[in-house]
Amino acid sequence: MIVFDLECRSGGHRFEGWFGSSNDFAQQQGRGLVICPVCSSTDVIKAVMAPNVGRKGNQLPSTPAAKPAEAETVTNSPVSLPPEAAAVLHAMAQAQAEALKASRWVGDKFADTARAIHYGERDAELVHGKTTPKEAQDLMEEGIEIAPVLFPIVPPGEAN
Secondary structure: OEEEEEEEOOOOOEEEEEEOOHHHHHHHHHOOOOOOOOOOOOOEEEOOOOOOOOOOOOOOOOOOOOOOOOOOOOOOOOOOOOHHHHHHHHHHHHHHHHHHHOOEEEEOOHHHHHHHHHOOOOOOOOEEEOOOHHHHHHHHHOOOOOOOOOOOOOOOOOOO
16 A cells, blocks of 8 residues: 555645555546545645655664653544534444443354344344454345444453
């Protein structure tokens, strides 16, 4: 993957985009698929950027690393969300967390467990776990009601 700094010519907004190759960027740009997240303009170009050249393995950093308490807060996006969108995402994350509290983790056995509950082979209960897209599709085709979790979760026993 290649990360490019991008800029929309309409508003001068800068953001980054991840592409499989420089050719992938050119193809997507030509088809109007590269869109500014701020103003939705498709007039987007690669911005001038400094190359990310790593230091040699035997060199020490030129400045000492910042302690976590002194480090600046880093966001995942160069564009902040509107307060309304951030509030909606926060509410959705809280709703998911509450729903998962009332549910039992079954890990990779999700498809088998959901199927057994649906067909009355096990007592009804709320469960969550992992499944493949194919298994999820099969469950839905059998009429078994499932829903994906919207935000990633850490399985029990795998948290720090």
